[in-house]
Amino acid sequence: MGVKRAVDEDPLARLLAPPPNETAEEREVRLGVEAEARLRSERIDDQLRAEKAALKKNKPVKVLLLGQSESGKSTTLKNFQLAYCQDQWEAERASWRMVIQLNLVRGINSILDLLAEEMAGGAAPTMGDSDVSDDEGPPAPRATGALHYSGTHRLLKLRLAPLRTVQHDLEMRIGISAGSDVHDVINSPPGSPVLGSTGRKQQEFFVRSATSWKQSHTRAPSDSTNVKFHDAQVRETADIIAGCAEDMKAIWHDPVIREMLSRKGIRMEVTPGFFLNDIDRIAVRDYEPTNDDVVRARLRTLGVQEHRIKFNKGPASGSEWCIYDVGGSRTQRMAWYPYFDDCDAIIFLAPISCFDERLAEDRRINRLEDSYMLWKAVVSSKLLARTSIILFLNKSDLLEAKLRGGVRVRDYVQSFGDRPNNLENAVKYFQQHFRDILRKHSPEPRPFRAHITSVVDTQATAVTLSVVEEGILRDHLQRADLL
Numbered sequence: 001m002g003v004k005r006a007v008d009e010d011p012l013a014r015l016l017a018p019p020p021n022e023t024a025e026e027r028e029v030r031l032g033v034e035a036e037a038r039l040r041s042e043r044i045d046d047q048l049r050a051e052k053a054a055l056k057k058n059k060p061v062k063v064l065l066l067g068q069s070e071s072g073k074s075t076t077l078k079n080f081q082l083a084y085c086q087d088q089w090e091a092e093r094a095s096w097r098m099v100i101q102l103n104l105v106r107g108i109n110s111i112l113d114l115l116a117e118e119m120a121g122g123a124a125p126t127m128g129d130s131d132v133s134d135d136e137g138p139p140a141p142r143a144t145g146a147l148h149y150s151g152t153h154r155l156l157k158l159r160l161a162p163l164r165t166v167q168h169d170l171e172m173r174i175g176i177s178a179g180s181d182v183h184d185v186i187n188s189p190p191g192s193p194v195l196g197s198t199g200r201k202q203q204e205f206f207v208r209s210a211t212s213w214k215q216s217h218t219r220a221p222s223d224s225t226n227v228k229f230h231d232a233q234v235r236e237t238a239d240i241i242a243g244c245a246e247d248m249k250a251i252w253h254d255p256v257i258r259e260m261l262s263r264k265g266i267r268m269e270v271t272p273g274f275f276l277n278d279i280d281r282i283a284v285r286d287y288e289p290t291n292d293d294v295v296r297a298r299l300r301t302l303g304v305q306e307h308r309i310k311f312n313k314g315p316a317s318g319s320e321w322c323i324y325d326v327g328g329s330r331t332q333r334m335a336w337y338p339y340f341d342d343c344d345a346i347i348f349l350a351p352i353s354c355f356d357e358r359l360a361e362d363r364r365i366n367r368l369e370d371s372y373m374l375w376k377a378v379v380s381s382k383l384l385a386r387t388s389i390i391l392f393l394n395k396s397d398l399l400e401a402k403l404r405g406g407v408r409v410r411d412y413v414q415s416f417g418d419r420p421n422n423l424e425n426a427v428k429y430f431q432q433h434f435r436d437i438l439r440k441h442s443p444e445p446r447p448f449r450a451h452i453t454s455v456v457d458t459q460a461t462a463v464t465l466s467v468v469e470e471g472i473l474r475d476h477l478q479r480a481d482l483l
């Protein structure tokens with residue numbers, strides 16, 4: 001009765017209602033037509049749903065690599081590229097030669113700078129007077145006796161002078177290829193806890209574009225004169241570096257120089273990106289970078305660089321990912337914000353070996369404290385409340401080397417207390433701190449996903465990445481209502 005009244009009252013329903021004098025035969029035909037129409041409509045709905053799902057599925061997975069400078073973001077990206085973009089990796093490998101040569105030459109030039117300063121009677125070579133003195137930590141043992149710099153040091157300094165020009169040429173070549181200015185304002189060579197803060201104008205090198213400096217090496221030569229000139233430059237650089245090999249080794253292994261570095265609290269042997277233990281292999285005329293060299297090469301990132309990776313194997317096979325590698329120094333962090341929107345996952349790199357180091361860009365800030373602070377900002381962000389966050393407690397190899405070398409965590413992190421000073425305890429302690437921050441500050445409860453990493457170890461990192469990829473993809477599909 002109710003339906004009848006509704007049909008009577010609704011003009012559209014009245015129009016579509018079956019005729020009152022419909023015969024049984026007509027009714028059967030009408031019902032058949034209606035059933036077919038319903039089926040067709042359902043098929044169209046299914047198709048639309050499938051298309052929408054495919055669209056969502058094909059939407060690239062957006063991943064941000066975050067963390068302070070030198071935390072290992074670009075190195076993590078290289079692990080993705082090595083695993084999934086092999087052709088491109090092979091094509092670009094040779095172009096990294098310039099960067100690796102530059103890393104090595106910069107390492108030597110940094111030592112020469114310090115030596116020149118010492119020989120000119122600059123900063124006294126004691127830990128107490130060095131830049132490291134403003135680090136928190138144990139009172140510096142006073143080094144006894146002045147260091148004696150001999151004629152050999154003077155001679156080595158002179159004979160290695162051509163490396164200044166080599167550094168400049170390499171920076172120009174990489175920088176010009178990238179079409180950008182080549183110097184940063186920060187006075188710190190890579191990875192060094194101390195170098196560069198003595199007021200010297202040794203500046204860290206970066207290029208603005210992620211790819212153009214590599215393309216210049218891989219693209220077809222357009223002008224044969226230019227190509228000849230370029231090849232001659234490459235040969236000349238390799239010749240000079242090879243010619244300096246013995247002197248580079250001599251200065252690097254010199255006991256007085258080692259003592260000078262040690263008194264300044266500089267541990268170049270555990271400083272990534274200097275290649276000082278590889279002089280024999282790299283300072284040769286026909287040097288070809290290995291995969292490992294490329295992974296370890298240091299080129300500072302400026303701004304935010306987008307890299308697209310189409311996965312052809314592994315758990316994420318078939319999906320396309322957009323990975324953003326960002327510059328991590330304090331002045332660059334404002335540039336991250338626009339990328340938070342619509343971001344599927346963040347891989348947050350926290351270098352746990354840095355508990356006794358300070359930021360190159362602000363010597364008042366302990367690097368571990370800076371990582372805690374950044375982590376807190378990321379996990380407490382409302383904008384990122386639905387973003388998967390994965391923590392890499394990175395540089396665990398360097399942490400182990402430091403602890404084995406006798407550096408005590410409790411001298412820098414008082415609350416570490418009397419726990420045994422080994423890798424296992426230190427990692428557990430730092431990890432717990434990151435977990436506590438997440439529990440306390442995440443706007444919604446979210447799982448704490450952490451991995452202990454050393455991203456220069458590509459084999460171990462490949463295993464970690466496959467676990468990470470699977471998790472990120474699952475979250476991505478869940479977020480798109482596809483699971």
Ligand SMILES: Nc1nc2c(ncn2[C@@H]2O[C@H](COP(=O)(O)OP(=O)(O)OP(=O)(O)O)[C@@H](O)[C@H]2O)c(=O)[nH]1
Nearest residue numbers: 070071072073074075272273296301328395454455
């Ligand atoms: N031994 C060791 N070295 C590492 C590790 N992760 C990164 N490195 C080295 O640390 C240096 C800095 O790494 P990058 O990946 O360039 O750091 P980043 O986070 O991209 O730094 P910015 O671009 O300045 O923000 C490089 O020389 C790397 O080879 C690690 O787990 N162990």
Ligand SMILES: [Mg+2]
Nearest residue numbers: 073074300301
């Ligand atoms: Mg980087």
